Amino acid sequence: MDQLVIGQTLAFAGDPFVEGPGAARHSTRGAVLIRQGRIAEMGEADTLRAAHPQAAVTDMGSALLSAGFIDAHVHYPQTGIIASWGKRLIDWLNSYTFPEEMRFTDPAYAAEIAERYFDLALAHGTTSMCSYATIHPASVDAFFAAAQARGMRALAGKTCMDRNAPDGLRDTPQSAYDDSRALLERWHGVDRLSYVITPRFSPTSTPEQLMVLGQLWREHPDCLMQTHLSEQTDEIDWVKSLFPQARDYLDTYEAQGLLGEGAVYGHAIHLTARERDRLREAGASLVHCPTSNTFIGSGIFDMAGLVASGLRIGLATDTGGGSSFSMLRTMAAAYELAQLRGTALHPSQLWWLATVGSARALRIEDKVGNLAVGMEADLVALDLGSTPAIAQRSGRAGDLWEALFPTIMMGDDRAVAGVWIGGKRQL
Structure with a gap:
C-alpha cells in the first residue's frame, strides 16, 4: 500500500x-x-x-x-569507547582504540557492537553511514549483517594494517588483499550494501600494503576507497619519517594508486597547496569530522576554502573519536569551528552537508540524501x-x-x- x-x-x-x-x-x-x-x-x-x-x-x-542523515566517516568498533578521556591521536589509538579492536576477534562481540551501533545511529536519525571495521573479516560480516537486517544503505570495509599496531591487529599485504577481495565479493552490491577498500592510514600500512590495495581498487573501481589524511600535525611528521621519499601525506596514497574518483579522506585539516590541487583534480572527497577534531585537538577544518576549491565535502561523527552519535551535534560543531575561521555557516549549508553533501562525498547522491x-x-x-x-x-x-x-x-x-x-x- x-x-x-x-x-x-x-x-x-x-x-x-x-x-x-x-x-x-x-x-x-x-x-x-x-x-x-x-x-x-x-x-x-x-x-x-x-x-x-x-x-x-x-x-x-x-x-x-x-x-x-548520512554519516560519512564512522568507526563502528569504537562504539563502546566513545567519550573516553584522551590525549592526542596516537595516544588515543594506543590507549583505547587498539585494545577495543582486539576484542573483535570474537564474532559474537562484533555482532553485539554492530547491533548497538545501529540502534544508536537510528535513534539519532542517521539512516546511512560509511564505516571502518577492524582487521577481522568477521567485523565486516557483523556490520553488514546488521545493516542488511534493517534494510539500510550502508558502506564499510575491513581496516588494513601491517605495521605500527599491536600483535593481533596486524595483517600482511597479501592477507589484506585476500580478505578484502573475499569480503568485497561477498557483500558489495548485495541489497543496499557497498564494500569500501580501507587502509586505516599510511602510518599503519607499509608501501607494499598500500600498493596491493591500490591494485584491488583498480580491479574494482566501482568500490570506494576510504582512509585518513592530515588529521594532526604530529601525525604528519610521523608520515614524513616513514615515507621520506613522499612529497607530502597525500603522495603516500597517490604513489600507490589510492587517489582518484571514489577516494574518501577523513579529516584533511592540514593540507598543503599541492594536496588541495591534486584532490580537486582527482575528484576525491573529504569528510569533515568536527566533534572529533575538537575532542582530540586536531585543528580547524577549512570549510570555506575547501568548498571554494570545488571539493566534495561530507560531514561525519567519526564515532568514537568523535564525541557524539548525533549528526545534529556534528552540525553544531561544524558551525562553531567555521566561526573560529570567520565563516558563519548558514543552517541550509549545515543541513545540506549532513544529507546531500555526505551522499555526494560517498557518491550515492542518486539514491539517498x-x-x-x-x-x-x-x-x-x-x-x-x-x-x-x-x-x-x-x-x-x-x-x-x-x-x-x-x-x-x-x-x-x-x-x-x-x-x-x-x-x-x-x-
Whole structure:
C-alpha cells in the first residue's frame, strides 16, 4: 500500500554553498508519497491526499520531514569507547582504540557492537553511514549483517594494517588483499550494501600494503576507497619519517594508486597547496569530522576554502573519536569551528552537508540524501520544539531557518520523532 507521510518538508534543488538558502525547497504542510520503498511523489499535503485517497497516512503534524542523515566517516568498533578521556591521536589509538579492536576477534562481540551501533545511529536519525571495521573479516560480516537486517544503505570495509599496531591487529599485504577481495565479493552490491577498500592510514600500512590495495581498487573501481589524511600535525611528521621519499601525506596514497574518483579522506585539516590541487583534480572527497577534531585537538577544518576549491565535502561523527552519535551535534560543531575561521555557516549549508553533501562525498547522491522523486525513502522527522529551551527559541522564529537552527545547536535524539528506512518506519 502507498504511504503518505505529512509534515513540513525540506528538500534541496541546488547547492546552498553556491546558490544560498534559496537552493532549499520548504513546505509548511507538505507530504511525501512512498511506494515500494521509494519516493513516488512530493507535494502539498492536501493535494496528495486528494490524489491518493487509498494511501496509508502518517501525519507528523509540524515536524520537519527531511532525508535521513548520512554519516560519512564512522568507526563502528569504537562504539563502546566513545567519550573516553584522551590525549592526542596516537595516544588515543594506543590507549583505547587498539585494545577495543582486539576484542573483535570474537564474532559474537562484533555482532553485539554492530547491533548497538545501529540502534544508536537510528535513534539519532542517521539512516546511512560509511564505516571502518577492524582487521577481522568477521567485523565486516557483523556490520553488514546488521545493516542488511534493517534494510539500510550502508558502506564499510575491513581496516588494513601491517605495521605500527599491536600483535593481533596486524595483517600482511597479501592477507589484506585476500580478505578484502573475499569480503568485497561477498557483500558489495548485495541489497543496499557497498564494500569500501580501507587502509586505516599510511602510518599503519607499509608501501607494499598500500600498493596491493591500490591494485584491488583498480580491479574494482566501482568500490570506494576510504582512509585518513592530515588529521594532526604530529601525525604528519610521523608520515614524513616513514615515507621520506613522499612529497607530502597525500603522495603516500597517490604513489600507490589510492587517489582518484571514489577516494574518501577523513579529516584533511592540514593540507598543503599541492594536496588541495591534486584532490580537486582527482575528484576525491573529504569528510569533515568536527566533534572529533575538537575532542582530540586536531585543528580547524577549512570549510570555506575547501568548498571554494570545488571539493566534495561530507560531514561525519567519526564515532568514537568523535564525541557524539548525533549528526545534529556534528552540525553544531561544524558551525562553531567555521566561526573560529570567520565563516558563519548558514543552517541550509549545515543541513545540506549532513544529507546531500555526505551522499555526494560517498557518491550515492542518486539514491539517498534528499527528498526527491525516485530517491530511496530514507526519512527523518524532527520535532523543532523537542525541549523547553529549544521550543521557547523556535517559537520566536520568523522563518524556517530561525526555527531550525536551535535544533541544530541544541538538539539530540529527543528531537527525532520518526525514522523511515526504505519506506518502513523504524522509530
